[in-house]
Amino acid sequence: METLYNSMYYVGSAALILIGLYIILVKSNLIKVIIGIHLLDTGVNVLLVSVGYIKGGKAPIFTGTSAGPAQFVDPVPQALVLTAIVIGVGVIALALSIAVKVYEHYGTHDLRRIKGLKW
């Protein structure tokens, strides 16, 4: 239980990633698949930030008064995740616009009923 508590953020982010992958693999509704992609994306972001965390860490910004640089968390994963969040928004927006077009063309979001896309 102690180790589970210590690595809580790892467990949570791995759970998000696995739930997202399960939705992508199993669900047949296109909107649900896009939700799964976003859950996977969020899980990866949480995982990256929590890898860079140190115990009792503060945001890596000098303010002149509060904690010194010894308490700063790793800034590199934060910069990476800042990038990843923006890319994620672009990917989701593009996926949703494709879903709009798929619905207009086939009249359904069910992947099993779209011709030429059989599992």
Next chain:
Amino acid sequence: MRKWIGAILLGFVAAGFFIALSDIPFGNNRMDVAEYYIDKGVAETGAVNIVTSVVVNYRALDTLGEVTVLFVASLGLGALLYAGKDGSGNKQRASLVVRTGSRILFPLILLFGAYIFVHGHLTPGGGFQGGAVIASAFLLQYLAYRSYRIDKRKFSMVESISGSAFVVVGLLGLAIGGYFLSNFLDKGVPYSLFSAGVIPVLYVAIGLKVGAELAGIVAGLMESGRG
């Protein structure tokens, strides 16, 4: 059947996670790169926000690539959803509370977004966050007024000018400082608004570009509804 195959595959992925993460204890010491950025960042870039100095100074080339990816995504969305016809999906009139509230909040949200990207080198935030806040102001307008339309030509003009400004600043750095996107302006005094050389300039360009792009994405999705 599909569920069971999926669950078995996920079991393999989970085992992989467990093996990899059991070697990285949570909350341990930083890496050497992080130590370097934290120790030398303020002296080398002038920005007290270390994440900003990584995003817009040390790894500014990657940020240029990221802005390009967002641009391509918004271009693809515009190409997919462009229909010519103007189908307004939202038939129901928004309530009085939403309409009055959005009229009061709209300029304040724009101001807050601008504050976030202008102070990106001093406080949490920056161009991407400020741009997202600005786009949310336009989303609020779309939700409140069903006949509201943004002027797409002006938005793409802002987007092009700020995107070109990023590259021009990079090329000026190549001409003056010796390498692409070098910090050729005066670093100034840390903790003051006019410090950190080109970082605020680049973040203002990124903020305007991301704001215009995300507002265009919002407009594309809101206007594509089947009327």
